[in-house]
Amino acid sequence: MRVKMLRLWVGLLFSALCATSAYGGKVLVFPLDGSHWVNMKVIIEGLHSRGHRVDVVRTDDSWYIKEKSPFYNAITLDVESGFSKDFIVKFVEQLLHIQREGKSAWTRFKLEMEQGEKASQMHEKTAKLLEWIFENKTLVESLQSAKYDLVLTDPGVPGGVILAHCLKLPLVFNVRWTSHGEGHLAIAPSPLSYVPMTGTEFSDKMSFSERVLNTLVLLFGEYQISKYIKPHYESLIKKYLSPGENYQSLFQAADLWLMRVDFVFEFPRPTMPNVIYIGGFQCKPAKPLPAHLEEFVQSSGDHGVIIMSLGTLIGELPSDLADEIAAAFAKLPQKVIWRYKGAKPSTLGNNTLLVDWMPQNDLLGHPKIKLFVAHGGTNGVQEAIYHGVPILGLPLIFDQRDNLLRIGMRGAGKSVDIFTMDHDIFFQGVQEVLSDPSYKKNMQRLSRLHRDQPIPPLDNALFWIEFVMRHKGAAHLRTDSYQLPWFVYYSVDVLLCLSSVVLLILGALSTFFGCLCSKVCLQRKSKHD
CATH class of the missing domain: 3.40.50.2000 (Glycogen Phosphorylase B;)
Incomplete structure (x- = not known):
């Protein structure tokens, strides 16, 4: 334990010393392991090639993220990540076993429940990891004194998101998925009439019945988020960030979303100014084979x-x-x-x-x-x-x-x-x-x-990361719509106001014509008499 903590402090000290000597900026990376690390590593290598100092937060049970690298300095935490190799391999094996039972509504239900339960376990461990970090005052002070320019994270788990808010640093996502769904759903308008939910296997041209199912899938997804994900972080956010902070708003407050798709692959859909599309950024010309x-x-x-x-x-x-x-x-x-x-x-x-x-x-x-x-x-x-x-x-x-x-x-x-x-x-x-x-x-x-792009996707990603460094964020690209109450966001109050005005006008007209008709009838009756 002492040896591991010594390595941690040496790494942070070395990082702090390099802050004064490096020409470039300083980036704190909170990655997601497995295949997600494969593409995060590409960005890290790109940042290193441009003279930036990169520190990577990893745990003892890291799977792909190595402690020694010429491209980054590892900050190794002596705590479980919730995304260990054993956990993920067993999870995948169970999903495959369920699907072999045959195609049916029951199989799909079992699959969803298994994914929900395993997600809950993973987020429980992630929350404990964050609590371990926040309770380690020396570690937090070291991270603060390192004076990072930004936090780069994969929001598939919210560890980097919450840590960035704690350190009050600009936040950049290397993203396709957040912990609560496809990335666009968290930030951009997503009309259910032509934006298919993940798992439906629908295209952007849906029939009426498909649109009904698409809506039900969204509602079921919201239920799963509220049951399996949010509860693990709500008390943590209140204790270490702010009592009034909302879990999903932490994601929406990110400065930049480097989205790992493009519209050659993805169906056309609404987007936002701070979403930068870098699909295929990890691809490169082939090298000779062994x-x-x-x-x-x-x-x-x-x-x-x-x-x-x-x-x-x-x-x-x-x-x-x-x-x-x-x-x-x-x-x-x-x-x-x-x-x-x-x-x-x-x-x-x-x-x-x-x-x-x-x-x-x-x-x-x-x-x-x-x-x-x-x-x-x-x-x-x-x-x-x-x-x-x-x-x-x-x-x-x-x-x-x-x-x-x-x-x-x-x-x-x-x-x-x-x-x-x-x-x-x-x-x-x-x-x-x-x-x-x-x-x-x-x-x-x-x-x-x-x-056929003016700038290769990786160069585009690196430019925008450096843009956030230079300008200490990108608030001018970020909408504050997430801070609006739902009834304001959807203009329910405006619709109620306009409806009330229309009803008042119709009521007044109805009263006026009713009185007019009554007067005419009385005049006719009096002439008849």
């Missing part, structure tokens, strides 16, 4: 190569599913590179190479790659768009079905339900995407659109 991979790729001849990866969270599948996929691959003339950490499938063909890790971006950029079999994570989808490689999707969890829906809507790929398929269905899916030239043509069109 010799053994290049040799394998070249051995494919004119048939080319298929690559398959199910992301950072899913290194293996149930053996029967793996056997079905391997059997389908074995029937193909193409060579296959499959990132897979499980036991060797019994049906594996000689054309398939299993690897623990592969340079995905470099492979996707190789001219012999014909198809990407993917789970539909944002990073992989963006890399496929950048390199123009069509996708056969095997969505598993979280937002993956919605991501692949967007690819399918643009004719750049198709999806197969991994939980109901056999090797014939999978084989036919692969054959369809390989043989129909429209898939490749449409994906290459998306690639051209994505690349």
